Amino acid sequence: MPRLLLLLPQLPHDPASGAARSLRTACEFLTAAGWSVRALATTATEAAGGDGRALLAQQGIAPAERPPNRAIYRHDRPVLTFTDAHGIHTTLLDTGNCNLSTWPEHHGAQFNRLYARELADFRPDIVFTFGGHPGDVERYRRASAAGAKVVFGLRNHGYYEASWLAEMDAVLTCSKFLSARYRERLGLESVALPPPLAERDVIATEREPIFFVAVNPSDEKGVFFLARLAEEIALRRPDLPLLFIESRGAAGALVRAGLTGGFDLRRHESLMFSPATATPAEIFRGARVLLAPSVWEEPFGRVAAEALLNGVPPIVSNRGGLPEAVNGGGFALPLPSGLTLETRTPVPAAAVGPWLELIEELADDTFYAAASTRARAAGETYLPQVLAPRYVEFFERVLSQNR
Amino acid sequence: MDTPRPTLLQAAKAFVAQSTKAAAVIAPLALAAVPTEVEAQAVFGPATFTTASVHAPSGGGSKDYAASSWFTQALAPRDGFAGQQFGANYTFTDLPSTGSELQAVIEIRSSSGSSGSLPKFSLVPFAYQFSLSFSEGITLEYLSINGVLSGQDGMSTEPTMVSGTDFTSGIISGAGTFEIDYGYGDVYSPLVLLDDAWVVQLTLQFSAASTTDWINVSMNNSDGFALGSDTLAAVPEPSTYAMLFALTALGYAAYRRRRAA
Numbered sequence: 001m002p003r004l005l006l007l008l009p010q011l012p013h014d015p016a017s018g019a020a021r022s023l024r025t026a027c028e029f030l031t032a033a034g035w036s037v038r039a040l041a042t043t044a045t046e047a048a049g050g051d052g053r054a055l056l057a058q059q060g061i062a063p064a065e066r067p068p069n070r071a072i073y074r075h076d077r078p079v080l081t082f083t084d085a086h087g088i089h090t091t092l093l094d095t096g097n098c099n100l101s102t103w104p105e106h107h108g109a110q111f112n113r114l115y116a117r118e119l120a121d122f123r124p125d126i127v128f129t130f131g132g133h134p135g136d137v138e139r140y141r142r143a144s145a146a147g148a149k150v151v152f153g154l155r156n157h158g159y160y161e162a163s164w165l166a167e168m169d170a171v172l173t174c175s176k177f178l179s180a181r182y183r184e185r186l187g188l189e190s191v192a193l194p195p196p197l198a199e200r201d202v203i204a205t206e207r208e209p210i211f212f213v214a215v216n217p218s219d220e221k222g223v224f225f226l227a228r229l230a231e232e233i234a235l236r237r238p239d240l241p242l243l244f245i246e247s248r249g250a251a252g253a254l255v256r257a258g259l260t261g262g263f264d265l266r267r268h269e270s271l272m273f274s275p276a277t278a279t280p281a282e283i284f285r286g287a288r289v290l291l292a293p294s295v296w297e298e299p300f301g302r303v304a305a306e307a308l309l310n311g312v313p314p315i316v317s318n319r320g321g322l323p324e325a326v327n328g329g330g331f332a333l334p335l336p337s338g339l340t341l342e343t344r345t346p347v348p349a350a351a352v353g354p355w356l357e358l359i360e361e362l363a364d365d366t367f368y369a370a371a372s373t374r375a376r377a378a379g380e381t382y383l384p385q386v387l388a389p390r391y392v393e394f395f396e397r398v399l400s401q402n403r
Numbered sequence: 404m405d406t407p408r409p410t411l412l413q414a415a416k417a418f419v420a421q422s423t424k425a426a427a428v429i430a431p432l433a434l435a436a437v438p439t440e441v442e443a444q445a446v447f448g449p450a451t452f453t454t455a456s457v458h459a460p461s462g463g464g465s466k467d468y469a470a471s472s473w474f475t476q477a478l479a480p481r482d483g484f485a486g487q488q489f490g491a492n493y494t495f496t497d498l499p500s501t502g503s504e505l506q507a508v509i510e511i512r513s514s515s516g517s518s519g520s521l522p523k524f525s526l527v528p529f530a531y532q533f534s535l536s537f538s539e540g541i542t543l544e545y546l547s548i549n550g551v552l553s554g555q556d557g558m559s560t561e562p563t564m565v566s567g568t569d570f571t572s573g574i575i576s577g578a579g580t581f582e583i584d585y586g587y588g589d590v591y592s593p594l595v596l597l598d599d600a601w602v603v604q605l606t607l608q609f610s611a612a613s614t615t616d617w618i619n620v621s622m623n624n625s626d627g628f629a630l631g632s633d634t635l636a637a638v639p640e641p642s643t644y645a646m647l648f649a650l651t652a653l654g655y656a657a658y659r660r661r662r663a664a
Contacts, residue, residue, distance in 0.1 A: 102557040210414045219522060241415035243429065251435035259437070270412050271432040272419075286418050288411070341524050363411060 002399055004030055005124035005148070006039040007115070007139065009131040010100055011052040012090070013059055014045045015278075018302050019130060019155035022174065022195035026153075027128065028086045029196065029388040030395060039090040040118050042111065043080070044100045053094065056080075063092065077107055079114065091118070104135040115139055119146045125399055126151055126169075137164050144169075149398055154178065155195070156299050160185045170398045174300040175321035181297075193390055194325075195300060197382050201279040202306045209288035209312070209368065211243035211272075212359060215303055217257075218249025219341055222293035222317065227257035227265065228346040229291070232356055234268035240363055242291075244273040245283055261346035284310040289362050290330075292316040293355070295339055301325035308379030313371040315358055329378020331358055445527070447601055447630045448516020450475035450489035455509040459500035466499040473511070474622075478632045482528070487513070488636055489603075490533065490627025496617035503544065503610035507618060510604045511628070517600035520554075520593040521583045527552070528633035529564050532576035533605075533622045540612030543570045550581070550630070551602040554594035560584055564603075578633040603628050 004027065010017060012024040027037045043052025056063060061082055068076035080092040093111050095103040104111075112135075118124070119142065127143040129136070130153045140150045149169035155178075163186070165171060171190035173179045182188040212233070217223045230242055244251050251273035258265040265271055277283050280303070290307040297320030304314040304325040314330035316322040323332035336351040361367050380386060419429045453473050458465040473491035480486075495507050521527065531548060548565040562581035583594050609618065622628075625637045 099556040208414070208418060210411055210418055219524070239410045239412045241412050243415075244432070251432060252437040255432065255435050255437045266431075266433040266435065269431065270415075272415070272429050273432050273435055274429045277428075286415075342526060 001034060001036050002030075002126070002395075003036045003038075003122060003124045004126045004128055004395070005118055005122060005143075006037065006041070006088070007127050007129040007143075008039070008041040009104070009133065009136060010042060010044045010046065011055060011092070012039055012041050013055055013061070014052070015055065016046045018195065019153065021198070022155065023128060023130065023153045024088075025196040025198055025384075026391050027088055029384070029391045031086045031088060032388065033392040035395075037086075037088045038118065038122050038124070039088055040111075040114055041090070042093045042095045042103060042107075044095045044098065044103050046100065052092070053080075063090075065094075073110065075106060076110060101133075104133050108135045111135075112139070115142070119143065119148070124148045126395065128153065130155065132159055132162055140164075140167065151395070151398055154182065154190060157181070157297070162186070169401070170394075172394065175324050177297075177321040177324050178299045191394060193394060194305065194382055194387065195302060196384060196387050196391065197302070197305060197309060199309070199384060200281075202281055202284075202309055204281045204285040204310055207284060207310060207312075208286050209372065210286045211241050212289045212291055212362075213243045213245060213283060213287040213312075214291040214293075215245045215283060216247035216249045217244050217251065217254040218247070219343075220294065220296040221249060222295045222335065222339070223249060223254055223257045224261075224343050224346050225293040225295070225335060225339060225352065226291070227254055227261065228349060229293070229352040229355055230254070230265055230268070230271055231258060231261075231263050231346075232349055232352050233359060234265070234270050236356065237360060237363065238268065238270050240359065241270050241272060243286070244271070245275075245277060246273060247276050257346060260344065263346075280306045281310075284312055287312045288368070289359065290314040290316075291355075291359075292322060293335055294319060294322060295335065295341055295343070296320065298322050298325075304330060305379065305382045308375045309382055311372045311376035311379070313362060313368075313375045315355060315362075327378040327381055329375040333358065445483065445519035445521050445596060445631060446485040446517055447487040448513045448518075448598070449477065449487060450511050451514040453491045453509065453511045455491075455493050455495070455507065457495050457498055458506045458508065459502075460504040460506075464499040466497070468493055468495055474627070476636070478629060478636060481632060484528065484631030485519075486528075486629055486631025487601075488627050488629045488632070490622030491620075492622055493620045494617060495620075496615070498611050498614045498616060501611050501614055501616075503542075505609055505611055507607040507609065507620075508604060509620065510602060512599075512602040514599045517596045517598055520595045521552075522593045523583055525583050525593075526580035527562075527583065528578070528580050528629075528631060530576075530578035530629040530633050530635050531565065532574065532626045532635055533620055534574045534626070535570065535607075535618065535620060536573065537609075537618040538616045540616040541618055542610045543607065544568065544610060545606075545608035546570070546575065547606045548628070549604045549606070552583070552594065553597045553600050555597060556595075558594050560594060580633070601630060603630070 006027050012020050014020050031037050063080035063082040066079040070076050078094040083089045126149045128151045143150050151170045152168045154173045173190045173192045174195045176192045179190045179192045294317050299321050301322035307314040308329045317335045318332040333354050453470050455468045470491040475489040478486035549563050551561050553559045560583050629635050
């Protein structure tokens with residue numbers, strides 16, 4: 001039975017980290033295929049002030065706790081262990097108040113002791129990981145020295161200077177777009193597989209196709225485009241409801257973006273907002289169409305794939321990995337070339353014209369029904385039963401390849 | 404069930420009304436809390452101290468220097484920033500060594516008064532202007548201005564604001580922006596400024612023929628560094644500061660006398 005160790009610098013169960021969730025779900029595919037999988041990670045989360053223990057409790061996980069051994073190690077921290085429903089035995093170093101960037105300095109030595117034990121006792125064939133802290137890189141080299149192959153899960157643009165990635169036995173990205181970017185910038189070869197999506201969290205059990213929904217109205221997600229689009233829709237088609245789901249970007253930022261352009265979005269009855277939802281499924285319960293005019297280059301565009309699984313046609317910008325993520329089941333439209341992360345005023349009204357026309361078409365029930373059917377069909381590629389064999393095949397190939 | 408209602412807005416209202424859970428969370432945009440200008444501002448606190456030293460290369464000795472005067476002044480809030488302008492006057496003489504690659508480093512830092520947050524990849528404006536004079540045995544080789552902005556959770560950004568070798572005019576000035584980028588590609592939280600958020604460091608690399616050679620760095624009226632603004636304001640003359648300091652000292656003495664009584 002092949003053995004894989006999931007090694008992460010943060011909580012694998014952090015809902016704020018799509019990367020951590022993706023790697024964990026991939027591990028679940030492997031256990032279902034008969035692999036033995038263990039995980040070593042920490043309770044650190046990506047959200048500022050996030051509480052890893054509380055997140056575990058919210059997910060119904062009650063770990064056993066090994067108290068710190070301060071007789072020998074003055075700064076020792078508790079260690080949490082549990083085995084989840086998929087049979088993955090997980091060891092978490094409780095990093096307390098430390099966050100992702102500070103725990104290596106304070107508790108890195110203890111984490112390395114736990115890691116040495118996993119390498120010696122579990123003897124993984126593969127270490128599956130991400131993280132670019134110097135301590136992380138040192139741990140990858142220790143895995144190689146111990147005879148394990150190292151697979152790096154590359155999910156973002158943060159590693160263009162990481163020449164050490166060439167030492168990995170395999171690099172797994174979330175999109176062909178990201179693989180191409182790393183080939184251009186770093187000469188790095190990688191394999192692209194769409195990130196796995198957890199159906200239970202993503203697919204709404206009951207859905208009413210009502211709202212044109214945009215998630216996270218922030219600079220990188222195109223708040224200065226959305227503000228103009230909302231203004232123009234509300235003026236031209238006040239019968240079409242728009243719903244903005246808050247995340248890192250708040251609805252107030254959208255209103256303020258409009259105010260910088262001289263219009264107040266608060267006067268429109270058809271514009272609504274909602275705080276962040278606990279699961280993507282809640283976003284799509286009332287969603288008719290997803291609007292994702294991301295300005296920055298999304299490595300993949302997870303929310304577009306989630307929309308497809310719900311039969312919600314996404315309209316996305318043609319930047320980054322978003323067009324690839326819609327997989328022919330949505331619409332990729334251009335943004336004005338001058339719209340960048342530095343833009344601080346809404347785009348001109350003419351720039352949202354093509355988006356507005358498509359939105360009006362999708363308000364028509366006949367056109368919408370066909371688009372929704374196409375979306376659902378395109379989303380099938382993200383179903384676990386379709387993706388799992390591709391992931392298992394990838395790891396089997398890594399296992400069989402020579403160094 | 405993928406059947407839309409008669410009009411989508413009516414359906415939306417019904418959706419909100421009929422779903423207890425949705426009714427609790429979906430609200431008109433009119434109710435969104437819009438950050439005020441004050442909340443949106445990043446405030447840079449006043450400079451609280453300055454140090455300077457000259458280092459010889461390869462551990463060849465160093466010498467500390469005291470500023471002949473220095474200043475700090477809050478700038479009028481603008482474009483989401485409540486900036487700070489600051490500067491110091493130094494004369495480096497009685498050098499610790501001769502030869503090339505000597506480095507004079509002036510550091511100005513703040514220990515309190517900064518607040519607010521800066522989104523990742525946002526741009527912070529800055530400006531600088533100062534004059535350099537020096538003795539005949541000095542050759543200026545290189546100049547850089549670096550900063551550190553420290554935020555909560557160990558996040559920090561360390562911009563290089565200026566680097567170059569053009570000293571022809573004797574007056575070094577410019578303006579621009581630097582980007583907030585604290586690594587960690589997955590993290591998009593803003594940089595929440597610490598109370599003691601900033602440090603600015605001016606480094607001058609030079610060669611000296613004799614230890615009696617000297618360099619004067621002068622930041623007078625309308626000079627200095629600005630953080631959170633790309634323009635410098637006129638600042639009170641040193642004599643004005645001296646008067647303000649004298650008034651403060653007199654007030655403090657009176658306060659001590661009242662307490663003692």
